Amino acid sequence: MNWFLNFAKSSIGAKFVMAITGFMMIGFVVAHMAGNLQIFAGQEVAEHTETGLIAAREALNAYGFKLQNDLKPLVWVLRLGLLGAFLGHMAGAYRVVTLNQKARPRGYVVTRHQASTSMSRYMAWTGVVILVFVLVHLAHFTLGVLSHDTYALTDPEGRHDVYNMVVLGFQNKAYAGFYIFAQALLGLHLGHGASSWLQTLGIFHKKYNPLIRSLGGVVGTIIFLGNISIPLAVLLGIVKASGV
Numbered sequence: 001m002n003w004f005l006n007f008a009k010s011s012i013g014a015k016f017v018m019a020i021t022g023f024m025m026i027g028f029v030v031a032h033m034a035g036n037l038q039i040f041a042g043q044e045v046a047e048h049t050e051t052g053l054i055a056a057r058e059a060l061n062a063y064g065f066k067l068q069n070d071l072k073p074l075v076w077v078l079r080l081g082l083l084g085a086f087l088g089h090m091a092g093a094y095r096v097v098t099l100n101q102k103a104r105p106r107g108y109v110v111t112r113h114q115a116s117t118s119m120s121r122y123m124a125w126t127g128v129v130i131l132v133f134v135l136v137h138l139a140h141f142t143l144g145v146l147s148h149d150t151y152a153l154t155d156p157e158g159r160h161d162v163y164n165m166v167v168l169g170f171q172n173k174a175y176a177g178f179y180i181f182a183q184a185l186l187g188l189h190l191g192h193g194a195s196s197w198l199q200t201l202g203i204f205h206k207k208y209n210p211l212i213r214s215l216g217g218v219v220g221t222i223i224f225l226g227n228i229s230i231p232l233a234v235l236l237g238i239v240k241a242s243g244v
């Protein structure tokens with residue numbers, strides 16, 4: 001255990017911890033996005049007639065119900081893993097930033113920031129905004145403290161009405177705007193993070209390096225577009241509330 005703590009405190013060790021935990025969180029974000037995109041399931045049916053809306057509501061609510069009931073033990077294992085990854089990522093980030101500060105040359109009138117320092121600052125501030133987003137998001141959709149009325153909605157089957165909670169939530173332009181802004185920063189954060197984790201883990205190859213470096217941008221863009229499609233579709237009236 002001691003050797004691991006010593007390793008994790010070193011510059012390369014902290015980056016290694018951030019790479020592994022970052023990868024775990026990207027896995028969650030992609031799976032979460034795929035689940036949420038079910039909000040579009042059936043929307044094409046007869047151009048958003050009530051039948052189409054009911055199909056979409058059914059898809060999302062049945063999925064939410066399955067996670068909260070049948071798959072509950074698995075969900076709790078994943079939640080704890082995600083929390084561990086999140087705390088490990090924060091601890092790694094704190095270590096990288098403090099080591100960078102210690103290593104920064106002092107005594108110059110004009111401070112020259114190395115490229116790596118400004119990149120880690122950029123990762124740190126985008127990371128802080130993402131953290132605020134996650135806290136607001138949990139308060140909003142998971143705990144319902146910011147959305148008492150919509151959180152309490154149930155569908156005709158008596159299940160938590162995730163569909164209408166999300167749609168009514170994003171009909172609030174301030175929320176939707178904040179989500180879209182946060183997703184842009186998440187995309188940028190992943191754009192850098194997802195390419196550097198492979199290199200931190202030593203996965204690079206002369207021939208494929210440009211491809212490896214562009215992977216972050218591709219992953220960040222897919223996650224950005226997939227996630228903003230939901231608040232945008234609600235704001236544009238493409239996805240509407242159903243039966244409320």
Ligand code: HEM
Nearest residue numbers: 029032036064079134137141142162166179227228230231
């Ligand atoms: C527009 C995009 C998103 C939508 C529509 C959305 C929707 C939701 C909903 C409805 C829930 C509550 C599920 C339930 O309790 O039934 C939830 C939970 C959650 N979301 Fe999101 N989400 C989005 C993006 C994100 C992003 C980008 C992150 C992370 C960076 C994230 C992190 C979480 C977490 C950690 C939970 C709690 C999961 C749990 O209960 O274990 N979400 N989201």
